[in-house]
Amino acid sequence: MRTILLSIKPKYSKLIFDGSKKFEFRKIIAKKAVDKIIVYSSSPDKVIIGEVYVTGIVSMKKKNLWEFTKQYAGITEDEFFSYFDKNEVGHAYKLGKVEKYKNPKQLKDLGVEKAPQSFIYLDL
Template sequence: MKAVLLSIKPEFAHKIFEGSKKFEFRKQVFKDASVKKVIVYSSSPEQKVIGEFEIETILSDTPDNIWIQTSFNSGITQEFYNEYFEGRDKAYAIKVASTKMYRRQKTLADFNIQSAPQSFAYVEV
């Protein structure tokens, strides 16, 4: 099964698994609509693959409309959101369905990846 490995800042990655962040926001999103799972790489300073989540849906709209739809479960401030999407016409929000935090964290090498992806990387799971 194909999945996507996303680099996510540690504070946001952990909010996903705590349940306070139900959306992962992106400026660009992967094109393969068959992908239903995200592998979470917690970026620096952690630099570990800490878990995965199932994708419920991916929203695509203007940044203002995406914020209206997701702010209640965004896990981030509106100020941070606005800075992230400043100058953009389109925003994406990946809705988290179910999560699974790994008991033992993994490395990128476990997924045959040499370095952290700037945006995302397809992986087989």
């Protein structure tokens, strides 16, 4: 199973675990297939709050991506197009089953020194 660690803003990470955000948008996706995402809730939280299984990856022109994902995007249309402003194509991890940790973990618990700008592969 291939796992990555993603830094996600707290307002969006909460939406993943309450089930209202089923797509995680990225300008760049992992080159290797990803089965699971470990969610690092970035500042001010700065903790790993859980994990989510990836059921697929969607890559398409951003207008089409918005139409395909908007019901479970977890972000507004303005936020979406602002994020992908300089990109012709957008990517999204399609999120499946989630597991929120009872006790959040620190990066060092996974042997990681600092939060990734985009993502890092984990050997778990």
